[in-house]
Amino acid sequence: MTTPQQAQEPRPAKPEGRRSTGSVKAAAGMLVKEAGRILKKYSGRIAPEPAQAIRDGADALKRYRDAKQWDRAEDEAERLDELLHQHASFARKSALRETIENVGVAVLVALGLRSCLYEPFKIPSGSMMPTLVAGDHIFVNKFIYGVQIPFTTTVVGERWGHIARGDVVVFRYPIDESEDFIKRVIGLPGDTIRVDGNKVSIRRSGDADFEELKRTKLPEKCRDDSGTQQVPHCELFEETIDGHTYVVRYKTNLDPRAGARRVGEWTVPESHLLVMGDNRNESHDSLAWTRQVEAVAADGLVSVKDLRDLTDEKLFSLTRPDDVSARGDASFDHILYIADHASDAHGLELEIWRQPVLGGEAVYKALTAGEGTETNFTALVEGDERLNSKANAKQRERLLRIGGDITALTVKSGDVAQDVVIRLNAADAVMRLRCGNAVCRTPGKIAEKVAEVVERWERDRSQDARQILDGENTARYSQHWTSRSATAETFLERRYSKTGAEPATPAGLVRLRAWRAPDEGVDLIRDAALAAVGSSRTAARQAANEAGQDGWLVEDEQKFTYVRADTKGQVAFSLECGRQRCASDRDVLALVRDIEGHVPSVIKDRTRLPELLPPSDIPGYKELPAAPVGERYEYDRIRLDATVRDVAYSLGVWVWLRPTEGLAEKLAALQAEIPNARVDDSVASGAIVGDGSAGNGIQYAFAVPATEVVIRMQCSAGLCPTPEVARDLAKRAYQKAHDASNFVDPAAERPQPYVPRGNVKGRAERIWLPLSRFWLPIR
Numbered sequence: 001m002t003t004p005q006q007a008q009e010p011r012p013a014k015p016e017g018r019r020s021t022g023s024v025k026a027a028a029g030m031l032v033k034e035a036g037r038i039l040k041k042y043s044g045r046i047a048p049e050p051a052q053a054i055r056d057g058a059d060a061l062k063r064y065r066d067a068k069q070w071d072r073a074e075d076e077a078e079r080l081d082e083l084l085h086q087h088a089s090f091a092r093k094s095a096l097r098e099t100i101e102n103v104g105v106a107v108l109v110a111l112g113l114r115s116c117l118y119e120p121f122k123i124p125s126g127s128m129m130p131t132l133v134a135g136d137h138i139f140v141n142k143f144i145y146g147v148q149i150p151f152t153t154t155v156v157g158e159r160w161g162h163i164a165r166g167d168v169v170v171f172r173y174p175i176d177e178s179e180d181f182i183k184r185v186i187g188l189p190g191d192t193i194r195v196d197g198n199k200v201s202i203r204r205s206g207d208a209d210f211e212e213l214k215r216t217k218l219p220e221k222c223r224d225d226s227g228t229q230q231v232p233h234c235e236l237f238e239e240t241i242d243g244h245t246y247v248v249r250y251k252t253n254l255d256p257r258a259g260a261r262r263v264g265e266w267t268v269p270e271s272h273l274l275v276m277g278d279n280r281n282e283s284h285d286s287l288a289w290t291r292q293v294e295a296v297a298a299d300g301l302v303s304v305k306d307l308r309d310l311t312d313e314k315l316f317s318l319t320r321p322d323d324v325s326a327r328g329d330a331s332f333d334h335i336l337y338i339a340d341h342a343s344d345a346h347g348l349e350l351e352i353w354r355q356p357v358l359g360g361e362a363v364y365k366a367l368t369a370g371e372g373t374e375t376n377f378t379a380l381v382e383g384d385e386r387l388n389s390k391a392n393a394k395q396r397e398r399l400l401r402i403g404g405d406i407t408a409l410t411v412k413s414g415d416v417a418q419d420v421v422i423r424l425n426a427a428d429a430v431m432r433l434r435c436g437n438a439v440c441r442t443p444g445k446i447a448e449k450v451a452e453v454v455e456r457w458e459r460d461r462s463q464d465a466r467q468i469l470d471g472e473n474t475a476r477y478s479q480h481w482t483s484r485s486a487t488a489e490t491f492l493e494r495r496y497s498k499t500g501a502e503p504a505t506p507a508g509l510v511r512l513r514a515w516r517a518p519d520e521g522v523d524l525i526r527d528a529a530l531a532a533v534g535s536s537r538t539a540a541r542q543a544a545n546e547a548g549q550d551g552w553l554v555e556d557e558q559k560f561t562y563v564r565a566d567t568k569g570q571v572a573f574s575l576e577c578g579r580q581r582c583a584s585d586r587d588v589l590a591l592v593r594d595i596e597g598h599v600p601s602v603i604k605d606r607t608r609l610p611e612l613l614p615p616s617d618i619p620g621y622k623e624l625p626a627a628p629v630g631e632r633y634e635y636d637r638i639r640l641d642a643t644v645r646d647v648a649y650s651l652g653v654w655v656w657l658r659p660t661e662g663l664a665e666k667l668a669a670l671q672a673e674i675p676n677a678r679v680d681d682s683v684a685s686g687a688i689v690g691d692g693s694a695g696n697g698i699q700y701a702f703a704v705p706a707t708e709v710v711i712r713m714q715c716s717a718g719l720c721p722t723p724e725v726a727r728d729l730a731k732r733a734y735q736k737a738h739d740a741s742n743f744v745d746p747a748a749e750r751p752q753p754y755v756p757r758g759n760v761k762g763r764a765e766r767i768w769l770p771l772s773r774f775w776l777p778i779r
Helices: 019-047 049-064 070-087 097-114 304-310 360-368 377-382 391-405 441-457 522-533 585-604 606-612 663-673 724-735
Strands: 117-120 136-143 169-174 180-187 192-196 198-203 214-217 235-242 244-251 262-265 273-274 288-298 318-320 332-342 348-354 371-373 408-413 417-424 431-438 478-480 489-496 509-518 541-544 550-555 559-566 571-578 635-657 688-691 697-702 709-715 744-751 759-767
Touching: 019 049, 019 070, 049 070, 049 244, 117 759, 169 273, 180 192, 180 198, 288 332, 288 635, 304 318, 304 332, 304 724, 318 759, 360 408, 360 417, 360 431, 360 522, 377 391, 377 408, 377 441, 391 441, 431 441, 489 606, 509 522, 509 585, 509 606, 522 550, 522 559, 522 571, 550 585, 559 585, 585 606, 663 688, 663 697, 663 709, 697 724, 709 724
Parallel strands: none
Antiparallel strands: 117 136, 136 759, 169 180, 169 759, 180 273, 192 198, 192 262, 214 235, 235 244, 288 744, 318 332, 332 635, 348 431, 348 635, 371 408, 408 417, 417 431, 478 635, 489 509, 509 571, 541 550, 550 559, 559 571, 635 709, 688 697, 697 709
């Protein structure tokens, strides 16, 4: 401690020069402040007289400063500095300490600014292209959503600004928080995001329906990171969400089987976000994040092989819930097997006759004789309330316009399908459409399907049936097409007259029309041939040949007509013999016997079809030139056999590994949910059996203590038509559940798609490098 005598020692001589007013003012303020700090903290270590001298000096310096007496203030400042040096040097900061404190303060301020205000980032990849490219330097606004306490996930003042859909944010990667990611916010807490390839839809919290994000294709081409090379098979779209518009890009050559096409639903939990990159097919974002965990797989308990062994169905599809969030719990799994079941009710069939040689009217009559209800197309349209509503006015108008080409229409309703026969006089064509009741369930649906067929037919009447009929999107179809063979291989027509010229009346003509293996069937040919001469099997006279086969004889004033159909040999013919050649039915039957004598050779060899009525069989008659016929046979057919995936043929399996409430408690809870539940020890001790949730099928629930699992199964009535089938499936699952390796994967990948709110560092706002894009806003 200094003594009073030391305090009175003379001071060193003051320099001649004077300091500037600013320097004196700054020094005075610092010394007054320092003196006050030392006296307050260390007065006990300084003698009373020097302490008072310091106090008086500080007061005097303050007065001179306030009075702006800078010369006197400078002198007093030097005197006070010397007093502090002599009597309180122990309390004064060294130059090193002062420097360290100043640097520390600067660092703290910088950290505060970086942590709470703005922070620079460099973009490491192209996942946000075209908005940001690899190598871009950006500024991130860190106070826009509130201030995050450094080195924590706590956000203060979050109410200052809310994260919005469409914002580009920087956040700590949830799988490895040592990494920073940058993506665009698509889903907020409570939202459900549905992705189907390049379609993104959102159902906001509280809404009932999904809304697809609006997109507009842009004419610009995708570019690489340098912006010079065009990226092939890539398209740009301008996407809008909640008024926020930005550009995304999609690849167009992705193979869905490779898994590059994104599909699923994600429901965002509280205090989390769902994010996506703008480079949608090449972004490691919420849709792709997974973690490795021990997980159960229900298909390890009941496999497709088990279903094939124990049920009548053979084709199955395995699905899991679309919502990825439901698969987040690795100790739980739910699967649904749906059988690909043949469905006649979804089947479709179309037959077409183009300018048939027997005449369209005859074919139409043969198809509708005694069956169905003749109506008209307008009646079908007007008989459906849906098509007569204001909302469907344009569709109704379109259908009626197309239906104007239909001359006649007959509908026959069946238990499985609707048979519709259509007559098109303008084209001299006939169609028969068989439409399953699941497709044509109302008059309006029948009208729409008929109009679809007729409209395509009118575009190009030479088309095959397979080019005209399409299946519905509710089923999968396999095609069975009856090809159109060459007319010469299927049909023959020969005509004779005495002069070799066209006779004046049918009385002078002999004509044979014959078919070999016609695709529409010889029975239909028989009925159409009778209809062509104004008769039918009920009106014609039945005439059996020596083999006992039926033939049909019709006569009028000009001619006799004999029609024969050999169902076994698949040969049919119609002989018209004018009364100049056939004066009686005996003459006709004699000529028929000659024709029938050639039928066996025709059945064996299609090239011998002309031998049915050679000129030698009609002496005195000459053959007329053949009438022109099409190169391809007039008839063909397409049948679309339907296979549907229907929950009426399904099996659902739920499995819980080590449920938190315990095995017995979980089983009791399931028993309370299953309708008409009762104990059935035939599967497992304490197993529960009951009705399906909707009264359709059978349910089982049981626990397996050996592996600490609870299993629930629900088999529909279609897949399990008897209780025994469901019981066998349950037993198979119970047996396999005793070996954990069957259904537990110790290193499974499970989705972890969401960003915790506390991981968000801020919003990306500006690009500051490269200079070519300096200070551009980030959309």
